[in-house]
Amino acid sequence: QVQLQESGPGLVKPSETLSLTCSVSGGSISSSSYYWGWIRQSPGKGLEWIGNVYYSGHTYYSPSLQSRLTISVDTSRNQFSLKLSSVTATDTAVYYCARKGSPCSGGVCYDAFEVWGQGTMVTVSS
């Protein structure tokens, strides 16, 4: 059974770069069936999608974050990573990594985040 685990600093200074890694176990990140994504949740707020990456390195990002965002994949380590530059206090959140699958119903396949990591809290503060 696939499991995801986020890792990285819990405290980042304003204007610096937030860097997180998601380690995948129990399955291969190189599967052609999945994208791998990042989602965050600010304290007391809803979920915000950040971006996704495919094992080939293909990415797509939230339009509101794409100017500061890089998501990459390391298939040799079965990991994918997030880098968010020029952070401010508004980037304080729990960051989740997740596997995006395409379960099918009635012959049509629909994207959904099927497996999630436990999340890691990142605080932006000096």
Add this chain to the structure above:
Amino acid sequence: DIQVTQSPDSLSASVGGRVTITCRASQDINYYLNWYQQRPGQAPKLLIYAASTLQSGVPSRFSGSGSGTDFTLTISSLQPEDFATYHCQQSFGRAVTFGQGTRLEIK
């Protein structure tokens, strides 16, 4: 971006009761609507995809309906473990978006 709005923001109900949560999209998203459950201190868990298809292992007291712009999540015969926050998410566009969440509390 496609916006999704949930209502209500919060509600309370009793064990054994029935609740309905609504999600409205800003444009027609066909059946591209998912529901997640998030218990306190935990990651979200996929409950329903394609508006009405239960993810494997999800109890049958959960049901989803709707298409186009209006969707509902219904939980019948509420159990103590069902008191959580529920999120809807549209997957029609590449830029997915979530609703603001609905917190379900015990009355």
